[in-house]
Amino acid sequence: MGALTFDALLRSLKQRAPDPIYYLHGEEDVLKDEAVRALLERAVESGSRDFNVDQRTAADLDPESFHALVNTPPMLAPTRAVVVRGLEQLRKNAKVRGEILRYLEAPNPTTVLVLVQGAGEPPDPELTRRSTVVFLDTLSPADLERWMTARARQLDLSLEPEARELLLAAVGTDLSALASELEKLTPLAREAGRPVTREEVAALVGVRRGETLQDLVDAALERQFATAARLVEPVLEQAGMNGVRMVSALGSALVGTALARAEVDRGTPRGRLESVLLGHLRSSRPYGLGSWEQTAARWARWAGLWTTAELENALRLILDADRALKTTTLSDEAGIVEQLVLSFSVLAREAA
Numbered sequence: 001m002g003a004l005t006f007d008a009l010l011r012s013l014k015q016r017a018p019d020p021i022y023y024l025h026g027e028e029d030v031l032k033d034e035a036v037r038a039l040l041e042r043a044v045e046s047g048s049r050d051f052n053v054d055q056r057t058a059a060d061l062d063p064e065s066f067h068a069l070v071n072t073p074p075m076l077a078p079t080r081a082v083v084v085r086g087l088e089q090l091r092k093n094a095k096v097r098g099e100i101l102r103y104l105e106a107p108n109p110t111t112v113l114v115l116v117q118g119a120g121e122p123p124d125p126e127l128t129r130r131s132t133v134v135f136l137d138t139l140s141p142a143d144l145e146r147w148m149t150a151r152a153r154q155l156d157l158s159l160e161p162e163a164r165e166l167l168l169a170a171v172g173t174d175l176s177a178l179a180s181e182l183e184k185l186t187p188l189a190r191e192a193g194r195p196v197t198r199e200e201v202a203a204l205v206g207v208r209r210g211e212t213l214q215d216l217v218d219a220a221l222e223r224q225f226a227t228a229a230r231l232v233e234p235v236l237e238q239a240g241m242n243g244v245r246m247v248s249a250l251g252s253a254l255v256g257t258a259l260a261r262a263e264v265d266r267g268t269p270r271g272r273l274e275s276v277l278l279g280h281l282r283s284s285r286p287y288g289l290g291s292w293e294q295t296a297a298r299w300a301r302w303a304g305l306w307t308t309a310e311l312e313n314a315l316r317l318i319l320d321a322d323r324a325l326k327t328t329t330l331s332d333e334a335g336i337v338e339q340l341v342l343s344f345s346v347l348a349r350e351a352a
């Protein structure tokens with residue numbers, strides 16, 4: 001059986017009792033925490049969780065302590081749960097890892113074991129073969145919006161449609177940051193007794209209409225270079241923003257536009273360009289682009305504004321700016337990004 005998604009895990013927990021062993025891996029640690037919470041709620045009765053739930057870090061365990069955790073009988077309940085985080089910290093020859101693998105061959109039927117691996121590591125094939133695998137990767141744009149709606153519902157928080165759009169545009173796909181902003185908005189909504197407005201989101205998050213990261217990217221790729229440069233400082237001042245993130249967003253837009261330009265040069269009809277690009281997005285599932293439909297439309301439009309040579313040169317400038325941001329001892333992030341977008345205009349003049 002293939003790996004479960006987050007939604008598939010939740011559906012399975014509604015339909016049947018938890019499996020004996022779960023192995024959680026992928027890039028989205030916030031979803032791992034939510035998956036663990038859902039598993040604990042389903043596996044162990046609420047009144048007995050203080051006695052029947054143990055959460056440990058793999059590096060702090062030895063074979064004996066792990067054996068004791070998973071084989072301790074539940075107290076006044078049918079099952080207990082053990083969560084072991086930080087599987088990536090274990091070496092292949094670690095004794096406790098060997099003990100975990102032996103346990104997976106014959107798990108205790110009264111224990112639900114949840115193994116959690118941190119982001120940035122490939123799945124362990126031995127754990128994958130012997131566990132119910134849950135792959136918690138970055139969310140697609142549609143799933144991200146559903147996640148935000150569900151989290152807001154948990155907080156008894158309602159947002160106007162434009163407020164949701166601005167929050168996603170300002171915060172992006174960082175679930176921890178998005179959850180934090182939703183929590184900040186909750187007291188405001190309760191006090192007002194109505195859905196949160198776009199203006200209230202703007203005031204809290206520190207972003208005004210027309211001053212999101214997407215607005216800056218749109219201006220740069222629409223070749224409105226002076227406008228893009230003016231947006232650098234107000235965008236950089238926003239919570240969670242930095243120069244590397246801004247340059248990365250510009251780089252992603254240029255790569256997508258280069259893909260669209262290549263499709264045009266290959267003879268893809270303009271009328272089919274958006275659907276072809278949307279197919280590429282759905283197959284590759286790139287991180288942090290927002291709505292794939294809107295992204296495909298932007299790339300298709302921008303492909304007509306840039307030549308292949310300009311895009312290649314612009315991507316070289318992106319690489320230089322990214323390197324400067326990551327290696328310089330200076331803190332002039334705004335200056336580096338402003339210089340980058342203004343350099344795009346030099347490319348345009350040279351091409352003319």
